[in-house]
Amino acid sequence: MDVLIADDHDLVRDTIAAFLTSRGSIHVQVAGSLGEALERIEAEGAFDIVLLDYDMPGMHKLEGLGRAIACNGGKPVGIVSGTATPAIAQDALAAGAAGFLPKTMSGRSLVNAVKFMAAGEIYAPVEFMAATPCKAEHPLHAQLTKREREVLSGLSMGKANKEIARDLDLEEVTIKVHVKTLSRKLSARNRTHAVVIAKEAGFI
């Protein structure tokens, strides 16, 4: 089985390569950028599987993925990344990637995943994909103050301002202020829109 690994970090690339080669029957070639990878494919013909680093010279997000897929003659192309989010992974798969490999995975799983993809299947680590974009560190969520988050939570339950005020032991007018400010922070037109944006961003 012929594998091409493209990553601009020598260490990462060689570690992955070492893992795969050690399993025998897997022949690995490497590249340090998308351009180099495409050249290799042109020169050597399609690989059984190509692995591309997401944050790599020439990739331009997922644009490079498409070029590699077009270049590899129908054979699978997977994305490797240590920083990409589940959302990016979803996009990659939607864009035709054969799989998404976080750099956190074990060597054994890596080998299994590569074989799996080479067999024509699509691989995605369940535990990674299922991970919610993590409330706390979402940029929008971080901008909201504690109170605003409490109010937002009330909004998502369809509560009226007066009701939220009672629950938080505040005056209705205070809630109005919070709704106003949190809507502004989320670029929402009103409370309903604010809740939708929050829902889609993953918090709430």
Added chain:
Amino acid sequence: MDVLIADDHDLVRDTIAAFLTSRGSIHVQVAGSLGEALERIEAEGAFDIVLLDYDMPGMHKLEGLGRAIACNGGKPVGIVSGTATPAIAQDALAAGAAGFLPKTMSGRSLVNAVKFMAAGEIYAPVEFMAATPCKAEHPLHAQLTKREREVLSGLSMGKANKEIARDLDLEEVTIKVHVKTLSRKLSARNRTHAVVIAKEAGFI
């Protein structure tokens, strides 16, 4: 590799068994219910992989999964189903299943997935998992009329009644009626709540 397939539909069970056996090096045994499967495991020792039908006598949703996992001595147990939803699949994986196999998958993929799971990995078909709980057939969604869905869509964008009315070329009062009725159908307290419920149910 020893595989145990448990399904109460003879045809399905035997089809899967036939696919796996045809690949050689895979030894398949079958069972027609959870109880029978557990007996087999007790008698034969742990299998390399056990596949359980989700809608099978003795399963009681995912309860049977736990029993099989406890019984199979650390080796993987997967769920097979032709009717289960992505949400159920998620639950199954969360409950410790080694994978989820829709009955719609191809024989080739089935074999790959089984091997993959037997290697200790977790398998889930991306296209199935990513599928939204299917707009059209969601019970709540089905109750809404076409117009109500259009209005709901407007609500989710934070539009005012007047605005939605203009977009749909209707009077504002008409929108109010639709908002009222769709909120009633969704058991929502107001427009904001309605949007949240719709979002959580997967449509919109």
Added chain:
DNA sequence: TTCACCCTTATACATTCGTATAATCACCTT
């Protein structure tokens, strides 16, 4: 301390929303 920021409340007004009742029209089914 001073400054910045958050939280709080007040007053006030315009707008929007929610609710109710009622009537007309179209379409489909029985």
Added chain:
DNA sequence: AAGGTGATTATACGAATGTATAAGGGTGAA
């Protein structure tokens, strides 16, 4: 033809929401 349902519009009013301006208190950092 009769009846049911959905869609539409009208009128009307109370309630909720959005917006603006102002101001006092608390907390933490510079």
